[in-house]
Amino acid sequence: MALLRADHVTHYFGGLCAVSDFNLELESGELVGIIGPNGAGKTTVFNLITGVYKATEGSIHLDGQELVGRKPNAITQLGIARTFQNIRLFKDLTVLDNVRIAYYNWLKYSSWESLLHIGRYRAQEELYTNKALDLLEFFKLDQFADELAKNLPYGSQRRLEIARALATGPKLLLLDEPAAGMNPREIEQLMEFILWVRKEFGLTILLIEHQMRLVMGICERLKVLDFGATIAEGLPAEIRAHPKVLEAYLGEGGDQ
Amino acid sequence: MIMDNTPSSTPVSKGHALVQQLKMQWDRIANNRKVFPIVLVVGFILSILVPRFGLVNEYVQLIIIYIGINIILTTSLNLINGYMGEFSVGHAGFMAVGAYVSAIFTTKLLPENLLAAFFPLVVLAGGIGAALVGLLVSVPSFKTRGDYLAIVTLAFNMIVKSVIENIEAIGGPRGIPGIAKLTTLPWTFFWTVLAILVIRNFVYSNYGRGVQSIREDEIASDLMGVNTNKVKLLAFTLSSFFAGVAGALFAHVLQFISPKVFDILKSTDVLIMVYLGGIGSITGSILGATAYTVLLEVLRPFGMWRMVLMPLMLVLLMIFRPRGIMGMSEFRWLIPGFDLYAIKYWRRKKEVSSGTPTS
CATH class of the missing domain: 3.40.50.300 (P-loop containing nucleotide triphosphate hydrolases)
Structure with a gap:
């Protein structure tokens, strides 16, 4: 099929x-x-x-x-994940956050746990932050992890956009x-x-x-x-x- | 001939050195993570000792309570206007709901001897009332954004005001007088810290990042899998909850509320504090609310000129520092430790697993 x-x-x-x-x-x-x-x-x-x-x-x-x-x-x-004709990164967020946002549906904790940082919050955050960083390393972007996305050179922004798309699985x-x-x-x-x-x-x-x-x-x-x-x-x-x-x-x- | 540089004697560089000194001190406070527990403990102890022994006079105590309330209002509005990037101009509407719900409890429903004991629950009720209304207001935000959503929130503020004006049972346009003075310094401190911590926790979570991605690019955010409707609903509910809490505290320190108190001008006040402090910054909200409240009091001797001087300062601030005091940056001690050191942890973990320490 x-x-x-x-x-x-x-x-x-x-x-x-x-x-x-x-x-x-x-x-x-x-x-x-x-x-x-x-x-x-x-x-x-x-x-x-x-x-x-x-x-x-x-x-x-x-x-x-x-x-x-x-x-x-x-x-x-x-x-299904995609990139855009004119780069549409989350410009004023860090490179790491750009990728972590794409993991949105993978992180399993409730809004209550997010308000108080209790329960599954810590373990889930740690797991997916490390995954995001592994992914960035894979794309040779890990040294920019805490840089704002808008400060990356053009080619790296293109790569980051693909990395972000792949994070959605x-x-x-x-x-x-x-x-x-x-x-x-x-x-x-x-x-x-x-x-x-x-x-x-x-x-x-x-x-x-x-x-x-x-x-x-x-x-x-x-x-x-x-x-x-x-x-x-x-x-x-x-x-x-x-x-x-x-x-x-x-x-x-x-x-x- | 080469001039020898000995600038330390000139007055210009002396001023420069002072600025450098101040900047260093500022950075020390901003970066030292020990500041946070110290502020919490010292603040809590002081909030009990100050009213008990009358360390400062009643007037100053009142100003401190207003600073606390304004911090709650500013931080909660910053969640919508700063982090989510929408322009809500109806924050006083949520505040009104909180104020009225709590005041109805303390003036009409609860027996007088129980008031002090039930006060935290009354404030909570005010917050929940406002949060339910916030839930409703978040629905138009699913489809509407920018200027149009601003109009929706503006209309909401007007609706709340005129609804209250037309319900005789809660005093109509005359309002509710004779509310007990239940808002104390320790309670204000407690709710302020709670608001700051909960909103911070939310911002540094999966949902909070979703909220920020909406500000950056809503379509991209949706396409990266963020459930934008859910995230907006959470942000609006949380924001209005704390606006309601602030309203409840406000009602029980002012001891008299009427619909006129919660008009668009009150919303404007909160907006000014948000943009003065800087959008997308909790530190900024704390500093902005404090600076604005204190300045208004300091300028009081100028009488009617106060309302000329204050806006003038705002205009100058917007010209020379449009991002506000902090603008998208944060004191390090307000950032959750895990988030701050996440990259470092990851590097260390990799070194351990590969067994070959780099650098």
Whole structure:
């Protein structure tokens, strides 16, 4: 059975159709890319999967459980985590707190225990603070643990965002333009990094990207969106030569 | 020719040295974790001894009680405005609920000879009453934020005021006179410390971090799995509980309450104390509430100029130090030990387990 399954997902903003009849099946362990020109509806797809928007029509299932209609935090609990196109860290909180917040659903103590710092509070805090620090160490961020997130260099912020997403304990990771603002050398490193993360955490990854170099380099399958509609899908090599894709990116009559 | 630097004789650097000295002293107080137990013990002993032996006059004692009440109000409002990043302007509404609930108990329901013994429970009842109302107000906050939520809290304050004005049984616009003076220095100290500790504990917990993540980015917070509705509900309930407690203490020191006491101006007072002390800081709330209350009294001889001087100081503070006195930082002794040393503990644990001490 597919890990994630989107059937005929359609979404309107007022009268504007942002995504129409979107279908996707993700098998466990796959790395799939969504590409398309600006405004094609790629991020909207992410927002529909994670529950930020509620799909106007269609259904999305994770492991057979319906996602449409659930709140974002409930969907995260089911095992989907994401990063953002423009980094959305908790800027004025420490790097450690950024990760600890993502453990929110794992910490098991009641609000009474939190008010008085009694009962399970201490043991749970210790357990998950250490887990958070282990995770930061894994991403070579532990030396910044008590630094404010906004003071980190750009590349580290990107890594922290992925670390934070992984702290929620996802099966499926959604990466929204992970290579935005990176130079070719950094993109090379990022490609290795993504493959490494997938292996270490046993993840399925769906990513949005503009950088063809990255998409063609690591994605096993691609889906191309334009004006909310899926115009092509298949292996990277097929997509590269697909006439509709060339048209969407280069304009009509691209053969001249 | 190279000038020899011998600046110690110039008056400018003397002033500079004094500032340095003061800063060092300030840091010593801020960083010394022994300060906390000392403050608790000495404060508690003094709160009993001072009224008993009349160490300071009645007027100063009254000011100290008001400082305590204001600290409770400021810390609890800081939870919403500072940590959660919303703008609540209706704190006096919760205070009114606490004040009225407790005053009804002490003037109408309880026999006079039991009042002193039951006072802590009466204050608790005031807090619980306000907390229940806070629970209701948290519901609009699920969907509304920013300026719009500010309007909701503003409307709430007005509603509370006019509801009280229209219930004849509790005195309507005339209020409740002749409330027993039950708020003593030890009780004020107890409730102030309780409010500070409980709110601090909440902030340094899973839920408190959730509250702060809402301030930073609510959508990201939701997407990281934080149950934002639950966290908002907890924050509003806790905040209004302590506003109610402060209201109960306030009613039993003022000995007379009317709806007019709890209007929007009272809420504004608390707001000023929060932003004077600095948002997102419990230390700031304590210092802000103390500074504001004391300054208002010190400036009393200036008569009507007081209300010109005080706002002027605020304007200058906002221009030169917009984050307030503390602004998102905390005295080290107010941070729970575990949280403060978590990273150190983790490093030590790793050294032990790997068996090869680094550095």
